[in-house]
Amino acid sequence: MVIIIVIIAVVIIFAILLFVRSMLGGQNKYLKQALRNEEMGDYNEALLTYDRLLSEGKATPEIRWRIANVAIKLGIFQRAEKELSIIESTNNLPKNVSLTAVKCLIADCYAKTGQAKKAFMELYELAQGNVTEPLVYLELGKIYGGQAKTQKAIQYIEKYLNYSKNDGEGFYFLAKAYLDVGLLPKAIENLEKALRLNCLDNGMVNYYLGILYFSEKKYNIALQNFTNVLKQKASNEVFANTHKLIGLCYKEKGLIDEAITSFEQSKMYSKKDDIKQIDKNALFNEGVLLYKKGKFANALEIFQKLLLFKFREAEVQKVIDAIKGKMKGINDDEHFEISDSVISENPANKILRNGLLYIKNRFDIDRIEQEVEKGISAKPSHSDPKKTDNTQKTTKYMSMDDINNMGTKEFKDLSRKLVESLGFEIKAEPKFQGDVDYIEGNAINFLLVPIANDKPKREILFTIRRFKTEIEELIISNFVDWLEQKDFTKGIFIGSNKFTKEALELAHRYVNIKFIDQTGLSKMLERIL
Structure with missing residues (x-):
């Protein structure tokens, strides 16, 4: 009888061990699957698999941390904030993740959901403690830039780049800050660094570089950058502007046919029915180029359209009269000459000192700085007064x-x-x-x-x-x-x-x-x- 009981007990223990092993094995299997999905960029599948682990009671801090990071990549910031807040409130941190890193990511969620003031308070307090978490300084730089405090933005972004020298995004934001203060050479230098580091920007690094090189009359380099923009997943507005800028490059190089083609392509991406969206300077220049090519009917159509838009009415009316005279074979000397009437454009004027980092949601950032500093000074110090530099050395x-x-x-x-x-x-x-x-x-x-x-x-x-x-x-x-x-x-x-x-x-x-x-x-x- 005793032998039978022992055998039954052994069988039960063995069965329990098998069950536990299968449970742990299943957990490992799903965790590895989620990590693989994340590595391959399949964030939706990764999130589903992590959620499965949560539903099965495997709510470890590590899994919550991974969910938060995946949710941010998917733009689900409220979900990320929820998971991060649980980690912060329980103070049960994932392995190799500091509380500073958690707070920094929470602040990032605030910033991306329009809560810039809340994000700033979190980050500024961390920065006053001279933390070594680099993202604190990048996110602070972005917020200062958004509040039109561009010099401070540059300070913090440069501090971030001292830690993260290979982050293309950091150099991209630094370049935009330099554009906001009008430092063109510094902007070019940092945009080139962002480009070398493969910054994921949907072509905007090339777009800004093209404009800046155009302003320096380096039209071939500008063309290379604009052509690269067209290979990216940019918006219709960016594509329209890029084709127009390519047209301007060709115009400056004397390639009139190519310039006309580019101006036509630009119009394909513009909102044709919205007068405000039509670039009338580009339209004027296209009309002039058509006139130079002897395409008087096409040129006349463009200038008549500009007259309807009430664009430079007196000058446009003279141009229309000159084209009609040309079409009738009247001597050029008796009419307004339009071959040199191209409007000179410098697209850099639209991005220099134009607030590329500015946001609409403004707050009194100086006052918040003072409030946070007061709160920090009121906290009791935990430093050991007996500890000296000598003992540390x-x-x-x-x-x-x-x-x-x-x-x-x-x-x-x-x-x-x-x-x-x-x-x-x-x-x-x-x-x-x-x-x-x-x-x-x-x-x-x-x-x-x-x-x-x-x-x-x-x-x-x-x-x-x-x-x-x-x-x-x-x-x-x-x-x-x-x-x-x-x-x-x-x-x-x-x-x-x-x-x-x-x-x-x-x-x-x-x-x-x-x-x-x-x-x-x-x-x-x-x-x-």
Whole structure:
């Protein structure tokens, strides 16, 4: 009887274990699927899969954080704000995500839903603490730009770019700020940087560059930029203006047929029935070019239309009389000569000092600054008065918190130094699909070979990763998958926290991979500090 009871108990425990394993396996499966969808840019599918995990009770801070980021990319800002507010209110942060980063994203949601004042209050308070979260300074720069405080906008955006030197969007906003203060050379310099860094702007970087090069009479470079605009997904208004600007370039180069064609193409994208939307200067110039080509009937039609619009009536009437005289074969000398009557246009005048960053929703930003500063000064200080600069300088210890909170560049530089101290040479820095930690700057991967070794050098896949919570089984599983995908025989995995029990059990199965936790990492750092 006792044996039967024991057998039944074993069967039940085994069944429970299988059930738990299947549940965890299902969770991992859906999480990996959502990450893959996100990596491929299929954000709608990613959001659906994350929502499925939430509905099944898997509401971890990490999943809420990913939902917020995906929702922002989809323009669902209220959903993002909801998830971020839950994270902030519970103070249960995702691994490797600071409270500053959460607050910054909440402020971004405020800004994108027209709540600029609310966003500014959040961001300005963070900036007064000299936080190292770069987005704080970019978003503050945008708000200052929107409130016509352009010099301050430039200060904050430049501070952001000190942290994020490869962000095309940052250089694009900095260029627009320089346009707002009328500094054309600085604007060109930063637009060129944005272009090299593949800023996703629907062609506007090329559009502004084309205008600025046109104003410098560099018509070939301007044409190259305008042609690139037409390859993007821009609005009809931008396409109409771009074709007109291409026409102006051709006109300046003396290519009249090409200029006429471009002016005609411009009209195809304009709202033909809306008089306000018709560019009458361009229409006037097209009429002049048609006259030069001897197409008097077409030119006459355009000038009669301009007369109906009451555009420069006296001059247009003289032009009409001259064209009619020409069509009747009357001597040119007795009539108004229009061949040199082209209206000179400088499109740069429409974007220089024109408030490209300005927004309609204005508030008293100076007063809000003072209120936030008063609130900060009223808060009790938590600093340790006994702590001196001397003690900070003499310490050689680096905690895991220091590792987790340092900037991405500093973390990567430290990682390279660590690898060199171990006697390895870095051959490459591989990237892997779905490696979210790498994307967020919390991991770096190296392909290594030993420096001092006469034997054939076998490549080792090395990764070092930052974790504010325990390292989970899924992280280990992903690393093993990447190792096997690339057919590497050896691996080294270093993490800035301890492994969960499940992660350790999985790690012990792979004798070809060296797993090092926070204790081992601390000892290794002692060699290089």
